[in-house]
Amino acid sequence: MAESFDYDLIVIGSGPSGRRAAVQASKFGRSVLIIDRRGQLGGVSVHTGTIPSKTLRETVLNLTGWRERGIYGINYRVKQDIGAQDLDMRLGKTLQDEVDILEHQFLRNGITVEYGDAKFVDAHTVEIESEDKNRRRVSGKAIVVAVGSVPHRPRNIPFDGKRVIDSDGMVSLERIPRSLTVVGAGVIGIEYATIFSALDVRVTIIDQREHILDFIDHEVVDEFVHQLRDQSVNFRLGSALESIVIEAEQPVAILEGGRRVRADVLLYTGGRQGATAGLNLAAAGLEADNRGRLTVDPVTFQTSVPSIYATGDVIGFPALASTSMEQGRIAACHACGQPVPPAPKFFPYGIYSVPEISMVGMTEEEVRKKKIPYETGIARFRETSRGQIMGERGGFLKIIVCLETHRLLGVHIVGEAATELIHIGQAVLNFDGSFEYFIEATFNYPTFAEAYKSAALDVWNRITPRHEGEGEPPAVSPEESAPRRAKKVSAEKG
Ligand SMILES: Cc1cc2nc3c(=O)[nH]c(=O)nc-3n(C[C@H](O)[C@H](O)[C@H](O)COP(=O)(O)OP(=O)(O)OC[C@H]3O[C@@H](n4cnc5c(N)ncnc54)[C@H](O)[C@@H]3O)c2cc1C
Numbered sequence: 001m002a003e004s005f006d007y008d009l010i011v012i013g014s015g016p017s018g019r020r021a022a023v024q025a026s027k028f029g030r031s032v033l034i035i036d037r038r039g040q041l042g043g044v045s046v047h048t049g050t051i052p053s054k055t056l057r058e059t060v061l062n063l064t065g066w067r068e069r070g071i072y073g074i075n076y077r078v079k080q081d082i083g084a085q086d087l088d089m090r091l092g093k094t095l096q097d098e099v100d101i102l103e104h105q106f107l108r109n110g111i112t113v114e115y116g117d118a119k120f121v122d123a124h125t126v127e128i129e130s131e132d133k134n135r136r137r138v139s140g141k142a143i144v145v146a147v148g149s150v151p152h153r154p155r156n157i158p159f160d161g162k163r164v165i166d167s168d169g170m171v172s173l174e175r176i177p178r179s180l181t182v183v184g185a186g187v188i189g190i191e192y193a194t195i196f197s198a199l200d201v202r203v204t205i206i207d208q209r210e211h212i213l214d215f216i217d218h219e220v221v222d223e224f225v226h227q228l229r230d231q232s233v234n235f236r237l238g239s240a241l242e243s244i245v246i247e248a249e250q251p252v253a254i255l256e257g258g259r260r261v262r263a264d265v266l267l268y269t270g271g272r273q274g275a276t277a278g279l280n281l282a283a284a285g286l287e288a289d290n291r292g293r294l295t296v297d298p299v300t301f302q303t304s305v306p307s308i309y310a311t312g313d314v315i316g317f318p319a320l321a322s323t324s325m326e327q328g329r330i331a332a333c334h335a336c337g338q339p340v341p342p343a344p345k346f347f348p349y350g351i352y353s354v355p356e357i358s359m360v361g362m363t364e365e366e367v368r369k370k371k372i373p374y375e376t377g378i379a380r381f382r383e384t385s386r387g388q389i390m391g392e393r394g395g396f397l398k399i400i401v402c403l404e405t406h407r408l409l410g411v412h413i414v415g416e417a418a419t420e421l422i423h424i425g426q427a428v429l430n431f432d433g434s435f436e437y438f439i440e441a442t443f444n445y446p447t448f449a450e451a452y453k454s455a456a457l458d459v460w461n462r463i464t465p466r467h468e469g470e471g472e473p474p475a476v477s478p479e480e481s482a483p484r485r486a487k488k489v490s491a492e493k494g
């Protein structure tokens, strides 16, 4: 006789990956239980990570009038004296709206929600301990571990939730500090450093590495760092943190070699680790690595125990809300015996710093390492009409193209709207498109998206031989600016 279970699928954790797994399984008509210890749905993504940091960024850009300063000058402000309560107001509203949407979604889809701490009893059974210490056991035919990650908190860092904080502490700051030290120039550190710098907070970024964001195209990072230095952000790179002492109520970071950096608040963002510590993994036959992460089959997201799947931050790279959602959906499809959708070849990265950065596909450094013959094209936002209207001072879009096949290999953007614009390049990449697509397509005018066309024309101009004595290419009439009339198109950029 077939074994019977309380639920077809149990999901531990209601962040992006758990939520997608739960909804997908319920759409297949399966009974689903989702458990979260927080007492509210949404996970790190909604409560301390993605959504709070992006809401904070938006609030800061709006209240400071940041986007208008290219037109009205660096002293332009929408609101003078911005306080923590100004930041809190929008944060509270956005987070509550997100939770409401999730609760409604789960209700509509008949997903059962339980709040409590989950831990394994065996490969099909989980014990839930509620806040009032009640315990009950539930069984599932399959279980998705979507417990996410927590900030890495080394013992020698004197976290106190006020002066020395991790990224969780950023959402409950009582005052906006006058100065901020950020230790760890990963994505989290860089995002918060630049958001606070836009608020006129004096920011110093410390990292043991010599270069920041080394997975991003170096030309983009150069432009980015140039803009940050222009905003008076200080860098102390190539120096590991030795210790932190509190002097006159201020945290002082002491670096290797003795250099000291003092500020009102120190934000430590030295990475994250899988939240598996209390899961009693051994009872289910599982083991985490030294960063609390689980290993899975990259196609199905099954762990070494067939009834248990793991998705999202708990499996490590790339540890993004965007990719976590897809992993959750794929795991649910497999657990429900449905065809497993393939993971797309290319996914985008979006860094919501000020200015924004986004990329998809290969960097120029990777292309060179792989010895692929290539050419690049660049379009500066200030050269687009949209950029002029918006007063955009910096920012560019760069494309990388294979010289032999003309296929698009990568897109790299720094500047306004980068995280939205990237999806045009992502579609062309995932459909194996060539850069000529951008030359042939008509874009809305005036838009930042036109930068794709300009960058493609830049490539075209570089790779198209011109004959001796031909002189300047003739001007192109609008009717002529059609596909593959390659030589003439060059007049637009030449
Ligand atoms: C400051 C910050 C900014 C970020 N910005 C972005 C961004 O802009 N874009 C992006 O794509 N990604 C971003 N990320 C990453 C993104 O938040 C994570 O990749 C994403 O939240 C991971 O989702 P997840 O499904 O693994 O679960 P999580 O969102 O981590 O949620 C896991 C949930 O599981 C619960 N849980 C854990 N253990 C148990 C247990 N034993 N029992 C019951 N419940 C449990 C937790 O309470 C939590 O609610 C950011 C992260 C941070 C920290």
Ligand SMILES: NC(=O)c1ccc[n+]([C@@H]2O[C@H](COP(=O)([O-])OP(=O)(O)OC[C@H]3O[C@@H](n4cnc5c(N)ncnc54)[C@H](O)[C@@H]3O)[C@@H](O)[C@H]2O)c1
Binding pocket: 183, 184, 185, 186, 187, 188, 189, 191, 206, 207, 208, 209, 239, 240, 241, 269, 270, 271, 272, 318, 319, 320, 349, 350, 351, 352
């Ligand atoms: N926009 C986004 O997509 C987004 C935003 C935020 C976070 N995230 C996710 O969150 C994850 C974690 O981000 P993170 O920034 O905390 O970690 P990270 O691992 O990316 O960066 C940590 C940095 O801290 C430095 N560091 C560590 N210890 C140090 C010390 N003692 N002294 C000096 N430097 C030190 C490391 O060299 C590294 O550069 C990321 O991998 C990312 O996937 C994504």
